[in-house]
Amino acid sequence: MKREKTRQVKIGKILIGGQNRVLIQSMCKHKTSNWEEVVEEINECAKLGADLMRVSVLDEEDAVSIKEIKKHISIPLVADIHFDGRLALLAIENGVDKIRLNPGNIKDESVIKKIVLAAKENRVAIRVGANSGSVNSEVEALPLSLAEKLLLSVKKQIDILEKYDFYNIVVSLKASNVKETISAYRLASKSLPYPLHIGLTEAGPKDISLVRSVAGLAPLLLEGIGDTIRISITGDARDEVRAAKRLLHDCGLYDNYPTLISCPTCGRTQVDVRPLGAKIFSYLEENNIPLAVAVMGCVVNGPGEAKNADIGIAGGKGQYVIFKKGVAIKKVSEEEAYDTMIREIESLR
Ligand code: SF4
Known part of the structure; x- marks a missing residue:
């Protein structure tokens, strides 16, 4: 898919923007000074696909805990800092790879200058961004749409960094509203050269956030907009990573992931398909197996409905039928179903 061309920004060992893959990120839910918990959370998320x-x-x-955290993780670390610029300096000193900063809420210009110079010297990137809750106060009063206000707010932040010849910048403009988010990122992608971190802010608990985030982010991703993605969920960071990966995969932007197909089941289903499907899907997802696998309720419509799957299983009466590309290849009992499917899946890897 053609992606919007942006500058390429280096964050630790990885690159954001340009034509690089859309990167997945999430945010730790623990206090950073509890570094052991943070390390565990980061490593679990990294295993699931967080970049x-x-x-x-x-x-x-x-800020000081960053040093210890960095020793125990293998993916780049971003520090989120507001108001107190000294903490940004301390985070850089302790080895952080990127800083999320709003230079507009750091009042002392000399501190901003120090942060920018330290970031340059240590090759640390800076993400600037406006959220619907943090629009610049001068911009707020202007007769503009929220999307335009977000863009103008972020441009003011970028101006501060560019004033010191700093261009290692990533930008975000997050609204909690789907339409405003889409408009803001479309505007930003037309007028800014920097990579875009896309997401909705305050997206809500898991079920609500998933729908809202897909509604807001899929149109952007399909238009080639977005260089890194976060799905904010009031809940587990691992769910944010899983959701981001699924969304990118469904948009054709992430290959190393299974395509999971399952029918909704109906009155024709005569075996307990749902727990079997859940087990097979977790196996595929946890092992990042990039196959299309179908779990169907019945043999009447199952194989036909899932003929695009590499391999599938359909419920019969007290047994299952395993099929490849829509053609039945063997029958198995309920007890044998899971193990046989895993063997067949592994044989195709
Ligand atoms: S595949 Fe069979 S069980 Fe599943 S929805 Fe279709 S008819 Fe019902």
């Missing part, structure tokens, strides 16, 4: 993780830096203890 980079962000931590909040509220105080010196958090």
